[in-house]
Amino acid sequence: MTVTLPTFTPLEESLFLTLYARALDHRRPRPILGDAVADQIVHTLAYDYDALHPDTNLILSVALRARKIDQVASAFLARHPGAIGLDLGAGLDTRAARLDPPPTTDWYDLDLPAVADARRQLVPERPDTHVIAADVRDPAWLDAVPTDRPAVIVADGLMGFLSEDELVTLWNRLVAHFPAGEIVFNSYTRFAIWLARHARGTKSVARLVRFPGMDDPREPETWNPKLHLVREILLSREPEVAEFPAGWRRYHRLAAHSTAWSRTGTIVLHYRF
Numbered sequence: 105m106t107v108t109l110p111t112f113t114p115l116e117e118s119l120f121l122t123l124y125a126r127a128l129d130h131r132r133p134r135p136i137l138g139d140a141v142a143d144q145i146v147h148t149l150a151y152d153y154d155a156l157h158p159d160t161n162l163i164l165s166v167a168l169r170a171r172k173i174d175q176v177a178s179a180f181l182a183r184h185p186g187a188i189g190l191d192l193g194a195g196l197d198t199r200a201a202r203l204d205p206p207p208t209t210d211w212y213d214l215d216l217p218a219v220a221d222a223r224r225q226l227v228p229e230r231p232d233t234h235v236i237a238a239d240v241r242d243p244a245w246l247d248a249v250p251t252d253r254p255a256v257i258v259a260d261g262l263m264g265f266l267s268e269d270e271l272v273t274l275w276n277r278l279v280a281h282f283p284a285g286e287i288v289f290n291s292y293t294r295f296a297i298w299l300a301r302h303a304r305g306t307k308s309v310a311r312l313v314r315f316p317g318m319d320d321p322r323e324p325e326t327w328n329p330k331l332h333l334v335r336e337i338l339l340s341r342e343p344e345v346a347e348f349p350a351g352w353r354r355y356h357r358l359a360a361h362s363t364a365w366s367r368t369g370t371i372v373l374h375y376r377f
């Protein structure tokens with residue numbers, strides 16, 4: 105069965121790049137994330153994937169950053185099985201299926217209304233998962249989310265599309281809403297933002313990028329005194345690089361010697377509050 109979706113805005117359409125990258129990772133002989141459901145969704149959807157041109161490094165980075173975010177969320181849910189999980193700008197990602205949280209967890213996937221509708225049609229439903237159709241910048245959507253449970257909040261691919269002020273406001277709102285929790289998201293230095301605006305592999309989203317980039321992972325600690333950096337995860341230094349094809353493995357092993365160089369690539373930032 106092939107599903108044809110209504111026309112998305114370019115912002116909403118950005119989900120196809122990450123979805124397709126995870127599907128292509130799944131087709132590699134040694135996948136990093138191995139998300140079979142992403143590949144099934146790609147096969148189901150009539151879309152011009154060839155126009156996206158994700159290069160190998162983008163595929164590896166998208167897969168590995170998703171894996172790192174999953175690891176943080178999974179460890180949090182193991183310690184807090186009654187927690188709330190929130191995926192902001194979830195697109196058609198199948199994170200809840202990958203994490204398989206216990207039935208005592210409530211997991212919320214938020215995205216803009218057209219994407220939320222598509223998600224309801226395409227992503228296999230699970231008990232205790234909920235879709236929120238909203239603009240993440242609108243404070244009203246949080247009213248639907250319980251305030252009395254710890255939360256793990258993930259944002260994979262969202263941050264680049266928000267201005268710094270919007271991000272600070274969002275993080276402050278989330279920290280105020282829950283008694284405690286963790287936030288994990290992929291971040292970009294100023295140079296990485298420049299690259300995202302100019303590289304061929306991210307051409308489809310280049311004009312949508314609004315975040316200026318963040319060079320110091322401790323900067324969010326100045327946004328809210330409750331936010332504490334747990335770890336800056338530089339993908340070049342993660343063990344999964346051993347599974348990369350030889351050329352990219354050599355590149356990342358070299359980059360791993362230098363923090364500045366590693367930061368030009370994909371970074372996952374993990375905070376607690």
Ligand SMILES: C[S@@+](CC[C@H](N)C(=O)[O-])C[C@H]1O[C@@H](n2cnc3c(N)ncnc32)[C@H](O)[C@@H]1O
Nearest residue numbers: 116118119122193194195215216239240260261
């Ligand atoms: C690059 S995609 C990433 C999607 C998904 N997290 C993934 O990894 O495949 C960015 C997503 O953020 C969503 N998005 C962008 N701005 C948003 C906003 N202001 N409110 C809610 N969702 C937003 C887009 O609709 C899109 O689904």
